[in-house]
Amino acid sequence: MxxxxxxxxxxxxxxxxxxxxxxxxxxxxxxxxxxxxxxxxxxxxxxxxxxxxxxxxxxxxxxxxxxxxxxxxxxxxxxxxxxxxxxxxxxxxxxxxxxxxxxxxxxxxxxxWKRYAEKYARIFVSQGLGEGDRMAVCASYGMNVGANTMTVAAKRIGFTIIPEGKCTFPVRVMTTYKPTAIVGSVFKLIHLAQRLEDSGIDPKESGVEKLIVGGEGFAPESRAYLDKIWGLDVCNTYGSTxxxxxxxxxxxxxxxxxxxxxxxxxxxxxxxxxxxxxxxxxxxxxxxxxxxxxxxxxxxxxxxxxxxxxxxxxxxxxxxxxxxxxxPKRVSENVYLEETSFNRIDIESGVFHPQNMKYLTGEYEAFLYYDPVNNQTTMQVGLECRDIHSCDIKLIKDNFLSSFFKNNKILEDYFTEGIFDIIFRTVKTGDLGLYKLKGRPKRIVDRR
Ligand SMILES: [Zn+2]
Incomplete structure (x- = not known):
């Protein structure tokens, strides 16, 4: 089809x-x-x-x-x-x-429901799904209309759904049912790849042919990283109730x-x-x-x-x-600074710079502070390192800044003039503050 x-x-x-x-x-x-x-x-x-x-x-x-x-x-x-x-x-x-x-x-x-399913069916077919595929859905069922109507769409196209609801399913699901497609968010699919690798399975050899991401905005760099670790062209979706x-x-x-x-x-x-x-x-x-x-x-x-x-x-x-x-990106994740603004996605671009991923897991969080005495806004970026001792901080910093400023000359000028400062904090795995909070991780916290 x-x-x-x-x-x-x-x-x-x-x-x-x-x-x-x-x-x-x-x-x-x-x-x-x-x-x-x-x-x-x-x-x-x-x-x-x-x-x-x-x-x-x-x-x-x-x-x-x-x-x-x-x-x-x-x-x-x-x-x-x-x-x-x-x-x-x-x-x-x-x-x-x-x-x-x-x-x-x-x-x-x-x-x-039929119209929602029609929209997903068109998307899935345009991404190459068809009869005989088996899709693990990591989006949550329950009150979420997305996962449910994706399931109806699968019925209309004729493929199998494995309704996991989240991406923390046992690795056994991968080896037993051999899904050919997975729907999830960028970070969940990064974690899943890591879990597969930890179990001795190369994600590229796992039998998965299509990865479909959605649920939140992401940087092109983070998708490129996902493409690389899974060896696929990851396709994006955007949905809402x-x-x-x-x-x-x-x-x-x-x-x-x-x-x-x-x-x-x-x-x-x-x-x-x-x-x-x-x-x-x-x-x-x-x-x-x-x-x-x-x-x-x-x-x-x-x-x-x-x-x-x-x-x-x-x-x-x-x-x-x-x-x-x-x-699309969330307006509530915009940060406004004098005459300009940036988004959480811009921070993610900096983190996921391709050369950084040798050292970083991709997990990050950012906090903004304001110092009225010096009229200076500071962003503290917390980065999770694979191995804290061998992390090349200087390289990560330079890469971050080049990606972060690439589309925003005004912000770069503020940085040069000292109106805006960025400081980096590297932590070992599991040490970011966001792990301590329940629910969707809050990656940008404005404390000004
Ligand atoms: Zn097209």
Whole structure:
């Protein structure tokens, strides 16, 4: 199978744009008829939903966020104002807590599940998966819609799922069931490779032919390292409970956005307007609903915490016409310093400089401090060494700085002028502070 849904994936740009506008109209009509939140909003703002004719008109509608969802559900309200179907039509209920800790509720119908699975099925086929493959899924099941709908996608393509849910499964799973593909995050797959090596198995000889990463942003350097230790071309995916499932095809020149199922706009920092092409912006999503299908939660102009850039709307070398975006990164992982900013990913670029990986495990953490007397911000980077005694700190430092500053001349100037300083701390394995905390490791802590 070369394409999962050739009719849609190979549609010409002009056909696709018309198709998307039809779906935008249908989605608006559906929301005005079924979503208590939007019903009230159209009435209160005296906007006729039939005036929303194409995707540009979405700018007339409010931008909503996780906060809007929380304000329109219990305990703040008596009912779930974003729920757009009868309770009997809800297939699953999901909660995501995000950073605030207060959960947002998402309702999914079976139609929603089928659309999620369709998005993953297209991605998996574009990455070369097919009948006979066996995929170990290290993404968590439970409240995570991703792992579950990947499993439905596998059924539609015809391959086997080993639903591990995490990447700490025993090495025996590798030798007994011989997965041909693994889905996990970059760090989890680095750890797995290490565990295999410790058991005398070369990851390159393990039988795994495809590695699919997702779940968090990463630096190109860390992916290159993963490619090297597994001897594969690792493909990237980006997914969220809000319905954005994008993925790289084998060509690996950006993540394809399933434009017929999710509409993605990029807004500038002040959230006033779209960014012009070739610039980074905040991802704002609208889930598109096909005529006759149901959606449990309709989201129009949903502001995410991620930023990206459109790489191309031209046809990809794989033949697909759906636009391609840069690997998204989290806005909450941005660090702002006077006139510039950098992201956790930039720190990771420095750590994973290819020549550093002889000495480092890749695990790192960074802390930011501010000294008001000297008006100086200091970043302390903790690096985990394979062998603390033979770590070439001078080399690591130079490599780090060259990668870290490569796309940010202003930051380099601050460093030269002394407004910004970086100090390095090398530790032996297991000694980073992040191991002491539960949950997702916090790699950048701003203590200014
Ligand atoms: Zn492609």
């Amino acid at each position: 070369e394409y999962f849904n050739a009719d849609i994936e190979l549609m010409s740009r002009s056909e696709l744009d018309i198709f998307v506008d039809e779906r935008v109209r249908n989605t608006i009509r559906y929301s005005a008829e079924n979503s208590p939140f939007y019903k009230r909003w159209f009435k209160k703002n005296k906007i006729d939903p039939f005036n929303i004719k194409e995707h540009e008109d979405l700018r007339e509608l409010p931008i909503i966020s996780g906060k809007t969802i929380r304000e329109n559900q219990p305990p703040q309200r008596n009912e779930f104002l974003f729920k757009s179907v009868e309770c009997s039509e809800v297939f699953t209920i999901h909660e995501t807590s995000g950073t605030s800790g207060i959960p947002k509720t998402f309702f999914s119908t079976w139609d929603d 809000e319905g954005a499932m994008c993925g790289e095809c084998k060509i690996r020149e950006g993540l394809h956005v399933p434009e017929d199922l999710v509409h993605m706009d990029l807004y500038n920092e002040k959230m006033k307007d779209f960014v012009s092409e070739g610039n980074e912006g905040k991802i704002v999503l609208t889930t598109l609903i096909p005529n006759g299908e149901k959606a449990g939660t309709v989201l129009i102009n949903y502001e995410t915490d991620d930023q990206t850039e459109v790489l191309s709307k031209e046809k990809c070398r794989c033949g697909r016409t759906h636009m391609r975006i840069k690997n």
